[in-house]
Amino acid sequence: MSTPDDLFGPDNLPYGLFTTADDPGHRRVGVRYGARVLDAGAAAAAHGSPHAELLRQPSLNPLMAAGRHVWQAVRGALRSWLTDEAHREATERHLIPLDEVTLHLPFEVADYVDFYASEHHATNVGRIFRPDGDALTPNWKHLPIGYHGRAGTVVVSGTPVVRPQGQRKPPSEPLPLFGPSQRLDIEAEVGFVVGTPSAQGTAVGLPDFRDHVFGVTLLNDWSARDLQAWEYVPLGPFLGKSFATSVSPWITPLEALDAARVAPPSRDFPLLPYLDDSADGIAPGGLDLRITVRLNGHTIAEPPFSAMYWTAAQQLAHMTVNGASLRTGDLYGSGTVSGPEHSQRGCLLELTWGGREPLVLPDGKRAFLEDGDEVSLSAWAPGPGDTRIGLGDVTGRVAPPR
16 A cells, blocks of 8 residues: 655654544544554554554553564554555555544653753854853753753644733833733744653663654744743743643654664764763764744744754753653653754744844734744654655644633
8 A cells, every 4th residue: 555645654654642523532543644544453453463452542651651672563563554465455444534533642741851952042042132141051062951841731733822921021111010921932843752761760871762762743832932031040941831832643753763863963072971972883863854834824934953952862861860760751842943044943032033023924024923823833854765754743823811
């Protein structure tokens, strides 16, 4: 069987969670194949797979917790069921048109961590907020900076994002005001989903990255810049970030991105051993992902993930080097993806230079997001041969404050 949609062909096979109109209470593991979704549990049962029970669960967490050997076995079986002519009849009956399913958050989020890994983004933000000082903080090129977010507000693509309220202090006011954010923004990111847990007190080293990370998803970490600016000194992001983080309904297995692996940018300082990915035997940790950011259907940026200074493997190593444990369903974001060009900036804060240079779009100017605005992220990566691997879109529309 072939698929007309090469972004989601047999070299991709991302996982999701879906229901159908005739059985809305029954969440099922699905695998996207072109413009259809394979009911993975039903197909596994039809083919007598020993992993059928894992694929019949109402969440991806059991499969994710099963470990890398199971992930590889299941992926190999799925590819065979979908491409081997001998399996065509038994598989075809479990393929459902994509427009006939409802997609859900594909896994139960355990913990959420967000990083700050783009040198271009961090430099731009530093110049905006500290025009007379150093753009990067002294620690930035020695460790991946991150913060703990709120797992309970991670939502699936399509979920409305209610404009947050909180304290903000305009420079012209002597005291803070309370009300809806006036500087609502997006952050185009890539999320990494942990499958295999680790024991508390045990660090996860760079070579163990692929044994623990199940897959990749697009992520939009919505940000209220005015709330954030008032609250973040001295302890960092809180209400300005915790109200919503949107993720794609599809998780692309790491194995599907093998052809997209690239070396990260050269480092300016020698790294401490636990972060040093220049050693023999450590595969390149960068990924050539091409992201597109659209606002109300208009392309406003195309950030390249290959430009990220810190890799996902380094982020995982740093996140656990103090002995912090991993849990199945942990999610960590790359931080805003930005490149060196203006058209490659992954948030409105950079694109409009703090709101001073609004974007001119066919439907009006934008410094920051207005109620009713819809933001969509999409991405693809090089696959085997001349193929492309698509990451599932993540979309959110801004709703008025409540």
